[in-house]
Amino acid sequence: MKILIKNTLIITMDKDNEIIDKGYVLIKDKKIVKVDSGEYEGKLEEVKVIDGNNYCVMPGLINCHTHASMTLLRGVGEGLPLMRWLKEKIWPMEAKFTEKHIRIGTEIACLEMFRSGTTTFNDMYFMEQYVLDVVRNYGMRAVLGLSIIGDKWEEQIKQTIDLIDIIDNDKSGLMKVMFAPHSPYTLNYDALKQVGQLAKEYKKDIHIHISETKDEVNIIKDKYNKTTCELLLDTGIFNSKVVGAHCIHLTDSDINIMKENNVSAVYNPQSNMKLASGMARIVEMNETGINVCIGTDGTSSNNNLNMFEEMETGALLQKLKYNDATKLDGKTMLKMATINGAKALGIEKVGMLKEGYKADMIMVNLNKPNMVPNNDIYSNLVFSANGSEVEYVIVDGNIIMEKGEFTRIDEEKVLFECNNISKTLI
Secondary structure, three states: OEEEEEEEEEEOOOOOOOEEEEEEEEEEOOEEEEEEEOOOOOOOOOEEEEEOOOEEEEEOEEEEEEOHHHHHHOOOOOOOOHHHHHHHHHHHHHOOOOHHHHHHHHHHHHHHHHHOOEEEEEEEEOOHHHHHHHHHHHOOEEEEEEEEOHHHHHHHHHHHHHHHHHHHOOOOOOEEEOEEEOOOOOOOHHHHHHHHHHHHHHOOOEEEEEOOOHHHHHHHHHHHOOOHHHHHHHOOHHHOOEEEEEOOOOOHHHHHHHHHOOOEEEEOHHHHHHOOOOOOOHHHHHHHOOOEEEOOOOHHHOOOOOHHHHHHHHHHHHHHHOOOOOOOOHHHHHHHOOHHHHHHHOOOOOOOOOOOOEOOEEEEEOOOHHHOOOOOHHHHHHHHOOOOOEEEEEEOOEEEEEOOEEOOOOHHHHHHHHHHHHOOOO
């Protein structure tokens, strides 16, 4: 099916053709075949036409760090710092999770992400084979990683290899897999080293928490007399492409290590603020040349999966941290949530609206009180939008949401099931 979005404002994120004030996007066979200004002059036979007047078409947002099924734990453990929050609340409740919890939790997460403009997410959680089923059925693009944590790491590595076999043979083209060691402080040295070796052997990337709290930094220092990044370098984790979540308590040496080893940092400002974990040195990472992207983390430490909120909060927090209003403007934040995210996850031809790229995009209604007037579209998208303005979602050339309604998902059923199953956890 061909799709033509006409008469619309286009944010391409392509540095050679950034903003098209009034133009069109033509989609065919999952790809963008034309992005141009003016009117489309081709034939309209067997073409679905969407009038984009008063809309902005832009790349779908990429959530580079989350734990999707934690939607069922939204609001759990309020007011606790990270270590107590994990040990006293989250880990005990996660131990109750079954296949059904994972499935419904992921379904709610996908609905929430679609509604707020996310078309790709990078997941780290348990029982990822059930996450895979939801992703495939919903048509979401995703990178999946089965969390490797604690004393059962050898079994979890075997499960990861099984997941690799499944996803590498998946024909949808929507999924990738990463090794997902939880963190340096929840795994021993041998486990980290084994993950590093297997990632190289299987040619897979790694998704891991890095220096999220001062407690973590102190644990690693006391145990190994190293910083977290020094330990990850020593164990071979950094021999593969790494997506590092949080990256808050880094030394100058750590930042250099990340740069030299092409580690992408995932900025999670709302979660970091809520758990009082600290403020990452995002401006310095950007200036150093580190690829910085954005994630929401899980819903029980955020408490949502809204990337529009994350962009705004992330920019404001850095302006405050550096006492400089010029830091992290709207365009920079949007780049972190699109192009940089695709680069971090190693997904080719995503994050930009350009001929030959995959047709992952959203349409934002600009005819809303909070979006008028449009003096600076980047500023409006990052500092004025709240995600509710997203009315169309297209992934891989398939229309997932049209005029605010899902085309292939029974939203009411998912909401009903989620409300019922969440009661069994409390």
